[in-house]
Amino acid sequence: MTALQLGVIGLGRGFMLTLPALLRHPRIELAGAFDLRPGALTRFSEEFGRPGYAEMNTLLANPNIDAVYIATPHEYHATQTIAALRAGKHVLVEKPMATTVADCAAMAAAARDSGRVLVVGPSHGFDEQVRRGAELVASGCFGSVRLVTALNFTDFMFRPRRAEELDSSRGGGVVYSQAAHQIDVVRRLVGQPVASVRAMAANWDATRPSEGAYTALLSFAGGATATLTYSGYAHYDTDELVGWVSELGQPKDPARYGEARRLLATLSAGDEQRAKLARTFGAGGTLPNAAPHHEHFGFILVSCERADLKLLPTGIEVYGDVTREFIPIDPPEVPRAAVIEEFADAVLDSRPPIHDGEWGLDTMACCTALLQSSRLAADVDPRPLTIASGE
Numbered sequence: 001m002t003a004l005q006l007g008v009i010g011l012g013r014g015f016m017l018t019l020p021a022l023l024r025h026p027r028i029e030l031a032g033a034f035d036l037r038p039g040a041l042t043r044f045s046e047e048f049g050r051p052g053y054a055e056m057n058t059l060l061a062n063p064n065i066d067a068v069y070i071a072t073p074h075e076y077h078a079t080q081t082i083a084a085l086r087a088g089k090h091v092l093v094e095k096p097m098a099t100t101v102a103d104c105a106a107m108a109a110a111a112r113d114s115g116r117v118l119v120v121g122p123s124h125g126f127d128e129q130v131r132r133g134a135e136l137v138a139s140g141c142f143g144s145v146r147l148v149t150a151l152n153f154t155d156f157m158f159r160p161r162r163a164e165e166l167d168s169s170r171g172g173g174v175v176y177s178q179a180a181h182q183i184d185v186v187r188r189l190v191g192q193p194v195a196s197v198r199a200m201a202a203n204w205d206a207t208r209p210s211e212g213a214y215t216a217l218l219s220f221a222g223g224a225t226a227t228l229t230y231s232g233y234a235h236y237d238t239d240e241l242v243g244w245v246s247e248l249g250q251p252k253d254p255a256r257y258g259e260a261r262r263l264l265a266t267l268s269a270g271d272e273q274r275a276k277l278a279r280t281f282g283a284g285g286t287l288p289n290a291a292p293h294h295e296h297f298g299f300i301l302v303s304c305e306r307a308d309l310k311l312l313p314t315g316i317e318v319y320g321d322v323t324r325e326f327i328p329i330d331p332p333e334v335p336r337a338a339v340i341e342e343f344a345d346a347v348l349d350s351r352p353p354i355h356d357g358e359w360g361l362d363t364m365a366c367c368t369a370l371l372q373s374s375r376l377a378a379d380v381d382p383r384p385l386t387i388a389s390g391e
Contacts, residue, residue: 144305150226151238
């Protein structure tokens with residue numbers, strides 16, 4: 001197989017953000033798409049000369065399609081991933097992997113049973129500065145990692161949302177959507193299993209009915225800890241701490257403070273749904289501009305025994321015992337290329353992926369433990385959750 005024939009399930013915002021990497025990869029060819037919107041399918045066929053499918057099972061039955069990229073709402077990931085794996089397709093599924101630990105366990109089991117590749121992403125665990133930071137930690141050149149500090153304050157809760165994105169039972173809120181990123185990052189950096197989670201999650205705005213903020217302490221096997229704080233309530237913006245670079249790697253104008261809340265205040269419920277839809281493929285959404293910097297997920301500081309490493313969209317700042325050094329990282333050629341590279345390498349070269357089904361399952365167990373810890377006001381070990389879900 002010289003090129004992976006890839007079908008797309010869901011032509012939404014996730015597909016739009018990942019499309020440049022799909023188009024640029026030399027071993028990926030778009031081979032078809034499924035979506036519930038006829039207009040999106042028509043545009044897909046016109047742009048790429050490949051068929052649009054009104055039924056997902058028809059796409060999965062096409063023997064010429066080797067793999068699928070699933071970019072649908074979170075609550076459909078499990079059913080669609082398992083169906084694709086059973087149809088003999090390799091699967092790249094957007095994060096969060098699913099909305100329950102049991103569903104993630106079933107997806108991981110389906111990948112094992114089918115002998116097909118399952119990769120979970122894109123998440124910010126793929127970001128180049130995270131990968132470089134993990135390599136520095138693993139090298140031991142600064143001693144063992146002891147503490148990771150992760151902060152991200154955004155306007156997530158006040159961007160246009162579908163109803164399910166504000167319903168925790170359907171994978172909404174910041175824990176499933178955003179903690180999945182932050183947990184992936186710190187797990188990648190520490191390189192050890194999470195042994196316990198102690199957290200507080202909260203909803204501070206009744207008009208946006210889901211958890212909008214959390215803070216958590218993760219303890220790892222081996223003794224490292226990580227503190228995670230996230231708020232999506234559109235007040236302070238931690239992009240200030242990384243040189244006013246946005247999450248997608250674009251320069252950000254701090255003078256646009258409050259824009260998300262102001263826009264949302266002008267929208268009715270129906271208008272909010274239309275504003276969300278307008279960012280998707282076939283409904284007016286546009287491809288992201290080439291980013292001068294890497295994507296990121298807020299402020300990340302890795303404290304090792306002999307240095308602190310600050311991860312930035314432009315490189316890594318190393319604060320050693322007596323010297324300070326900046327390790328630059330070349331700008332990305334295309335966003336999210338690492339995700340597609342890991343998936344293609346796994347399928348075409350049989351290279352075991354880092355972010356496989358078991359990885360996604362463990363991340364979801366940590367998200368679930370975060371919510372359980374908040375409700376119980378107690379430490380929660382995420383490891384038994386994955387065992388119980390697989391029984």
